[in-house]
Amino acid sequence: MTQEELDILTVKMLTQPEQLTDAEIEAIVGDEELRGIYDAAVKTKMASVRPEEVDVDAAWREFSDKHIGVAERKPVPWFRQRFTRFAAAIVVGVAVVSAFMFSHGLIEISQSGYTALVDTIKGVSGAGEHEKLAQVDLPDTLMEAVKDTIINKKPVKRVRPRVSAVPKRNLANADVTIDKQQIPVSDATQLADNDKGVEIDPEMALQIARQQARIENQMAIYRAEQYRSMYKSACRSYGRDPAHRPVQTNMYNENSSGQSGFMKVVMQ
């Protein structure tokens, strides 16, 4: 290739590269002189590129918006931290369950009903108070209360058996179905009438007590299911494996009788 041909091809390479033939492309790539000039042109171009003014802050904002989560960019305020939200979810759940229980009054034994029950037991034939108590079949929690009143002569109180005392019974085998129609709705009224001298059938009183115990069991199961459901829901919300391990925690609770305090809850 003559010097003149080289010059012509150099100019064509720089000004009209799209019109280069395959042979000319091969010459540029393979010919030492042409290739040297092409490489010099590339280096000159690379060195001549004027750097653009870059807005680093804007580029960073774009980058962080796209690649860095909002949660990672800013410190999480306490009210948005996972633990706080987790605890809040549980507290709200407990409040809902308690409100449900309170509004339905399903586990209440009224003061007058309890008094009537005690009187009924006192009326059962038997030599002593222990013998009288031995003849009745009451749930453990209610029996304790009745013993306190009959044997220990403690004053009559409103009796709302604590749910935490119930698990002594076999909840898994509880086969009671809540049917509000079966609950002697007017038991409190009827038993209250007993205070005024209306006679009440002892069998009726026992049925009431048994029914109360069944309801008590059912509510314990219901509440346990609620806790389990709340816990699983919270686990799902916060990406935690509910089957990972049981969590034991103390939860503040207030039941429908106004008792309050911390209750130990083991969530499986």
Added chain:
Amino acid sequence: MQYTVTEFEAIYKRCYPRAVGLAHSLLYDAEEAMDIAQQVFAALWDTRIQVDNPDAFVYRSVKNMCINRINTNNNRERIKKLYAIDTETIDDDIDKRLDDVRDAIKSLSTREQEVVNEIFSQGSTYREAAANLNVSVSTINKNVVSALRSLRAHFKIQKK
């Protein structure tokens, strides 16, 4: 151990301008350069680990990504875009190499420097360069060719 957002922001703001400049020098396209720089920083962030030398990681990654992009072009496309044909010659110390080229350009005649500036830096066509420098297109052709020959000779000597 991964970078905190604050640490990463400091690296980003320190390295981003040079990363974009490097990619711009290799691809001649500002938008593409910024895109590549963002991709490299995204890769660094996504690794979730701290690298020993983040600055070197960024520049090497930008260079490699640019080379990969150049290598997707065949020789005809490379010549059309004036991309390097032999990308293996692009080393990590590209900034110094480009400074050497700038020094070499300064050794050209004034007219050649003007022509090189018009064609390669301003991106003017030969006709525009001729009009701007008040010379003929033929003169521009001659000056470009002579400038490149001089530079080629300069690099050849430097290589030896």
